[in-house]
Amino acid sequence: MSVLKPLKAWKHLARKPHTIRYPAQEHLDMEGTRLPTDRLRGFHSNDLEKCIGCRMCGQICMNDAITYEEIPELEGKKGKNIRPVVDYGRCCFCGLCTDICPTNSLHLTPNFKLVSTDKHDYKFMPTQLITKNEDYEVELDKVIFDAKEYKEKF
Amino acid sequence: MRYEEWNKISRIASRKSLWMLHFCTGCGAVELPPVMTSRYDMERFGMGPMATPRQADVLLITGYLTVKTLKRVVNVYEQMQSPKYVISFGSCPINGGMYWDSYNTVKRLDRYLPVDVYVGGCMPRPEGVMNAFLELMKLIDEGKARGWEKYQKYYEQYKRNQKMAFGFERGKNEGD
Amino acid sequence: MVDFLIKIAVIALYTTIAMLVGILFMGIGRKIVARVHNRVGPPVYQGFIDIAKLLTKKTNISHGWIYDLALLFSLTGIILTILFLPIGGVKLLGTEGDAFLVLYLLAIPALGFALGAGASGNPNAAIGVMRALVMMLSYELPFVITMIALMIYYDTSSIAQIVELQRARWAIMIPPFMLAAAVADMALQGMLMEAPFDIPTAPHEIASGPMAEFGGKHLGSLMLYKAGTIVAYTTLFVDLFLGGGVVMHDGSILSYIVNFAVWFLLILLIFTLSLLINASFPRFRIEQAFKFYWKYEALLAFISLIWVYLMVIS
Amino acid sequence: MKAIEIIGKGEEMHGRAYIPSGREEAGTIIKKLKENGFAHFVMLSCVDWIDKNEFELVYHMWSYEHKEHAMISVRLPRDNPSMFSMHELFPQIETYEREIHEMYGIDFEGNSRLTPFLLEGWHDTPPMRKDFDSKKFAEDVFDSIPEIKEEEDEGI
Numbered sequence: 065m066s067v068l069k070p071l072k073a074w075k076h077l078a079r080k081p082h083t084i085r086y087p088a089q090e091h092l093d094m095e096g097t098r099l100p101t102d103r104l105r106g107f108h109s110n111d112l113e114k115c116i117g118c119r120m121c122g123q124i125c126m127n128d129a130i131t132y133e134e135i136p137e138l139e140g141k142k143g144k145n146i147r148p149v150v151d152y153g154r155c156c157f158c159g160l161c162t163d164i165c166p167t168n169s170l171h172l173t174p175n176f177k178l179v180s181t182d183k184h185d186y187k188f189m190p191t192q193l194i195t196k197n198e199d200y201e202v203e204l205d206k207v208i209f210d211a212k213e214y215k216e217k218f
Numbered sequence: 219m220r221y222e223e224w225n226k227i228s229r230i231a232s233r234k235s236l237w238m239l240h241f242c243t244g245c246g247a248v249e250l251p252p253v254m255t256s257r258y259d260m261e262r263f264g265m266g267p268m269a270t271p272r273q274a275d276v277l278l279i280t281g282y283l284t285v286k287t288l289k290r291v292v293n294v295y296e297q298m299q300s301p302k303y304v305i306s307f308g309s310c311p312i313n314g315g316m317y318w319d320s321y322n323t324v325k326r327l328d329r330y331l332p333v334d335v336y337v338g339g340c341m342p343r344p345e346g347v348m349n350a351f352l353e354l355m356k357l358i359d360e361g362k363a364r365g366w367e368k369y370q371k372y373y374e375q376y377k378r379n380q381k382m383a384f385g386f387e388r389g390k391n392e393g394d
Numbered sequence: 395m396v397d398f399l400i401k402i403a404v405i406a407l408y409t410t411i412a413m414l415v416g417i418l419f420m421g422i423g424r425k426i427v428a429r430v431h432n433r434v435g436p437p438v439y440q441g442f443i444d445i446a447k448l449l450t451k452k453t454n455i456s457h458g459w460i461y462d463l464a465l466l467f468s469l470t471g472i473i474l475t476i477l478f479l480p481i482g483g484v485k486l487l488g489t490e491g492d493a494f495l496v497l498y499l500l501a502i503p504a505l506g507f508a509l510g511a512g513a514s515g516n517p518n519a520a521i522g523v524m525r526a527l528v529m530m531l532s533y534e535l536p537f538v539i540t541m542i543a544l545m546i547y548y549d550t551s552s553i554a555q556i557v558e559l560q561r562a563r564w565a566i567m568i569p570p571f572m573l574a575a576a577v578a579d580m581a582l583q584g585m586l587m588e589a590p591f592d593i594p595t596a597p598h599e600i601a602s603g604p605m606a607e608f609g610g611k612h613l614g615s616l617m618l619y620k621a622g623t624i625v626a627y628t629t630l631f632v633d634l635f636l637g638g639g640v641v642m643h644d645g646s647i648l649s650y651i652v653n654f655a656v657w658f659l660l661i662l663l664i665f666t667l668s669l670l671i672n673a674s675f676p677r678f679r680i681e682q683a684f685k686f687y688w689k690y691e692a693l694l695a696f697i698s699l700i701w702v703y704l705m706v707i708s
Numbered sequence: 709m710k711a712i713e714i715i716g717k718g719e720e721m722h723g724r725a726y727i728p729s730g731r732e733e734a735g736t737i738i739k740k741l742k743e744n745g746f747a748h749f750v751m752l753s754c755v756d757w758i759d760k761n762e763f764e765l766v767y768h769m770w771s772y773e774h775k776e777h778a779m780i781s782v783r784l785p786r787d788n789p790s791m792f793s794m795h796e797l798f799p800q801i802e803t804y805e806r807e808i809h810e811m812y813g814i815d816f817e818g819n820s821r822l823t824p825f826l827l828e829g830w831h832d833t834p835p836m837r838k839d840f841d842s843k844k845f846a847e848d849v850f851d852s853i854p855e856i857k858e859e860e861d862e863g864i
Contacts, residue, residue, distance in 0.1 A: 070674040070675050070676075071670075071674055072674075073430050073673065073674040074430060074670060074674065076429060076430055076431070076432045077426075077429050077430060079432070081256065081259075081428075081429065081432055081433055081434045082256045082257065082432045082433070083256055083257065083258065083259040083262070083432075083433050083434045084257060084258060085262065085434065086258055086345060086348045087348070087352060091345065100343060100345075104343075106339075107338075127315070127316055127318055128318060128319075151313055152309060152312070152338050152339075153309050153312030153313025153314065153315065154309060154313050154314060154315060154318055155309060155340065156309065156315060156316045156340045157339070157340050176338070176339050176342065176343055176345075176346055177342075177345060177346050177349050178337075178338035178339075178346075179335060179336070179337050179338070179346070179349045179350045179353045180335075180336050180338075181334065181335055181336070181353075181357065181362075182336075183312050183313070183326075183328060183333075183336055185336075186309075186312050186313070186336065186338055187313075224450070227446065227450060228447070228450035228451075228452075231443050231446035231447035231450055232447045232450070232451075234440075234443045234447075235440070235443045235444045235446075235447040240598075255431075255433070256431055256432045256433040259428070259433040259434050259435070261424070261428060261433065261434075261435055261436050262434050262435070262436060263436075264436050264437075264440050264443060264444070268597075268602075269597040269598060269601040269602040269606075270601045270602060270605070270606050270607070270609075272455070272606070272607055272608060272609030272610075272613070273602070273605070273608070273609050273613055275447075284828075285827075285828045285829070286826070286827070286828040289828060298609075299451050299452070299453045299454065299455065299609045299610045300451070300452045300453045301451070301452055314846075318846070319842050319843040319846050320842060320846060321832075321835045321840070321842045321845050321846060322827065322835070323846075323850075324850060325846070325850050325851075326850075326853075328855075328856070329853050329854070329855060329856060332856075368856075368858075372856050372857075372858070375854075375856050375857065376856065379853050379854065379856070382849075382852075382853050383849075383850070383853060384828060384829055385828060385829025385830070385831065
């Protein structure tokens, strides 16, 4: 009886729901990997020590999202003392800026959650507190999103 | 019962029962099905899609807004019954996003409608969308989500900006 | 005088309880549908929150006094229907021939709803009202035939008496009424506007139909009306076929409580069944629904009527 | 390439038949192709060749019989461009013509529905023309809209 076939849906009553109770529960995929994975293109992180202020990222950015700001504390180091400021009201997370970056200091982190009531919160200088920088992998809890929190390495 | 207490009951009730308008303007509409359906299930918070603006509490601006859509969005927003809230998704309503030099995309939504919560990303993942809903609930609970009062207070400024975007003023300046 | 005041107090209590049960059932219904969809669903008390939110909304758009009063009209109609139905074997109002009265009263809330929706002037509401009235016309034929079968069998036209006469065994245990109960259950599906007969309020086709222009406090009272209909229609079904949930007859306080609990469980069962059907079937178009009721349902109802008639005369 | 055989001119381009045509003969070519199996009118597109000072209208057609894609190209001058409407042959061309009229400012003789279509209150150069500076327009129009000025007190 094809009329009664939809009643197969009642089997879900006896099952555990498929839902992820999001704020309380982590999103895992079938193999148990945490989602989103580390390859997700979220907000940038920039190693201010490694960055040389070459303006390459701003030139390649097709959305005009990257502007530069001066950090006087960086005077006297290699390169210029300007560092990129990303406007996330423009950025489309294409990753061209990280590909072109000659020192590999600019990365896209899997951090994507930013909810705010003020639109000016979306323009900031991506920074990173680096303890060990030989690894490409970015340690998430070491990323900070405010230039004011920048501390010198030594 | 005093007005303040009544207000508090209203806030508590509307926080747990936010009905969103099912009106999708841009690419962010794709992020809503996982949020609405069984994977993230926003009905856990009492949220649900509603068919008409009269019944809805939350207006979602899911992505870019063209001038033509803005006209409809403003109509829809004014039909909603207050307290009403606006959530803007993604980069485009913040500062133009990918369409920053487009001839037809209004770039900063807060000049035309009062926005309560912004979500970053292009587009945000469903977790980001859920975060925005939770943030809005928190704001309502604290009594800070007052976009609709702002819209009433600065109505003339909003109307002037909307008219400028719709091209009435533009046409007048050129003399036709 | 005191008797009169006590009666009024009891009526108020019953109406309140019926409304609260209806609102609770809306929450339970959403939970059940969510579970069939493999979701978690809202909390069970969600209906109370929704109504509280709608009644505390700050602006309300009115479309004239017909729009405002029509909802009161339908709310009154549904409360009156509840009062004429024995709940847990307790009869509040009612007299000889109230089965016919209830049939008329069932039409009043739908008409009030239609009046309000028509006054809103929205074209979607007009389409929805037209469909709702066609739907009413379609489900009433099989439902009335099953009711006539019951009246012939029990030789009375009072619902309270039908409930009384089912003491020995419930109507659903008699073979022809099994068929009649199946017919009446599908008619109930149309009365509650659940799928597959939810075309009058199809949310994504005609923007929730008659409710298209309702918002704020108006939608809140509409949800109260909806809660009332859930209780009224399921109670009608339970009264007609399941003996009104009466299991103890000695008239003690305990029997009141037990009968009430059984009534609650039975309407919950009927409502759950209706929702499970709602959650698993797609929607009929209006002419398909009409055909379903007037062709298959009416035929089955007629068969049960003839069967009952043959049983009575033999 | 069947389309080239039917018309008797044109060349193969990326696996498709490319048939250059004059403004007047395009109608007869499309009609002939339609009669010979090219029953599906896919779309009408337009290219602004600003260096050569001309527009190129491309009529894309598909044949289910020959499994072949044919492109009929018509070149028009950039000042006062106009073309014959073909909505008698394929009714759906009317919509493409409306869009191209709006986006490029090309006039289609015989199309009675060249009314505002996608744009809202447009008074400028048609936006898809290459001499239209989209960035400057966006800056002029949308960036000039002022922010909402809020008063200091939060007593609302």
